Amino acid sequence: MTPDEKRRHSDEVHARQKGRNKVLGFVLVGLVVLFFVLTFVRFPTPEDRAAAAAEQDAAQNSGQPFG
Amino acid sequence: MITADHSVALPTHWRDFLALTKPRVMTLVVFTGLCGLLAAPGSIHPVIAFTAILCIAVGAGGAAALNQWYEAEIDGGMKRTANRPLPAGRMERGSARDFGIALSAGSVMVMGLGVGWLAAILLIISIVYYAVVYTMWLKPRTPQNIVVGGGAGAFPPLIGWVAVTGEITLMPVVLFAIIFLWTPPHFWALALFVKTDYANVGIPMMPVVAGEKATRRQILAYTVILAPVAMAPWFIGGAGAIYAIGAGVLSLAFFALAVPVGTRFSGPDDAMKPEKRLFAFSILYLFALFGVLVADRLAANYGWIA
Structure with missing residues (x-):
């Protein structure tokens, strides 16, 4: 391999590593955003918690197991 | 490395x-x-x-x-x-x-x-x-x-x-069955025109093992079975008139393209045009069938159909 070929090869290696790092970065940021949004969507609101508590109370008062 | x-x-x-x-x-x-x-x-x-x-x-x-x-x-x-x-x-x-x-x-x-x-x-x-x-x-x-x-x-x-x-109910199982029965005619149409490739690497694809005639017969058989299953969402009440008409037309077209594939035999240097046409249409068929199902359900949600 001539010095010129070596330099071009090395540039290509760096270009590919950079490209992979960028794509991996986008994927990781995307996952962080997805998990963050999912947490909000799936996290129960105060109304949901109140409704669940009311359902549990009703089940206990009627003597039925809470399901 | x-x-x-x-x-x-x-x-x-x-x-x-x-x-x-x-x-x-x-x-x-x-x-x-x-x-x-x-x-x-x-x-x-x-x-x-x-x-x-x-x-x-x-x-x-x-x-x-x-x-x-x-x-x-x-x-x-x-x-x-x-x-x-x-x-x-x-x-x-x-x-x-x-x-x-x-x-x-x-x-x-x-x-x-x-x-x-x-x-x-x-x-x-x-x-x-x-x-x-x-x-x-x-x-x-x-x-x-x-x-x-x-x-x-x-x-x-x-x-x-x-x-x-x-939960798993009958309707999604029918959707599963549609793709299940669609796969053999779709894939065997492809296998018919790339069978030498499969033969070279020892994969026992139907045209390689059972021969062209048996494969073509089975493509036709699966196409015939697929048609009523494709209509099943309408039969069981899971889809309405838009889907029924769409699925009926698509199934007829699929059948019309499968008949020449099922009844012919390729000669030397055959361009395999009917097989390529069936393969290409089979992809369109599945896209269109599921597309028309969604259109039907959206129309039902908006109250345009029952």
């Missing part, structure tokens, strides 16, 4: 990792999964719907990577697949395996935590079905490989449906 001339080999390009996921197959998987999700009764939060479709796509990509990891040598012997990243030498086998495992495990975990565990269980079954049952077990052993293996591609609408409803 250090090569014999002590130079550092080029790292695999990210596009080769993408190619490993078979993006073109993924479009059909994503589309049918999305249709299952949109056709299901009930509502789903858009973020959870997006997550479900993303997991279906990534899971399919993981299964495809595992398929290419296992079949690297076979792919190298076939013209159609010789330029894939592994047979072309652009990627190490271990990388493909690890990538496939990471995508599969990641998609199942996110599906379970973000969408629901029944959908996640179905997703892992579909991945194992494709990567292990079909790729490792059935494909090299029996000419019926894609009949049973077709089940792997039939899971997405079922998973999409379950993501919304949280």
Whole structure:
């Protein structure tokens, strides 16, 4: 391999590593955003918690197991 | 990696990792999964719907990577697949395996935590079905490989449906059955015009083992069976008139294209035009059938039809 070929090869290696790092970065940021949004969507609101508590109370008062 | 001339080999390009996921197959998987999700009764939060479709796509990509990891040598012997990243030498086998495992495990975990565990269980079954049952077990052993293996591609609408409803009912099972029965005529039409490729690498595809005549007869038989199953969503009350008309027209067209394939025999240097036409139409058929199902359900939701 001539010095010129070596330099071009090395540039290509760096270009590919950079490209992979960028794509991996986008994927990781995307996952962080997805998990963050999912947490909000799936996290129960105060109304949901109140409704669940009311359902549990009703089940206990009627003597039925809470399901 | 250090090569014999002590130079550092080029790292695999990210596009080769993408190619490993078979993006073109993924479009059909994503589309049918999305249709299952949109056709299901009930509502789903858009973020959870997006997550479900993303997991279906990534899971399919993981299964495809595992398929290419296992079949690297076979792919190298076939013209159609010789330029894939592994047979072309652009990627190490271990990388493909690890990538496939990471995508599969990641998609199942996110599906379970973000969408629901029944959908996640179905997703892992579909991945194992494709990567292990079909790729490792059935494909090299029996000419019926894609009949049973077709089940792997039939899971997405079922998973999409379950993501919304949280339960398996008759309708999503019918959607599963449609893709299951669609796969043999779709794949055997392809196998008829690439059969020398399969013969060269010892894969017992139907045209290689049972011959052209038997394959053509079975393409026709599965097309005939597919038609009433494609109409089944209407019979069981899961779809309305728009779907019934659409499915009827599409099934007639499928049958019309399958008849010449089922009744002819190829000569030397045959261009295999009817087989290529049937293969191309079969892809359009599935897109259109599921598209018309969603249109039908949206029309029903808006009260335009019963």
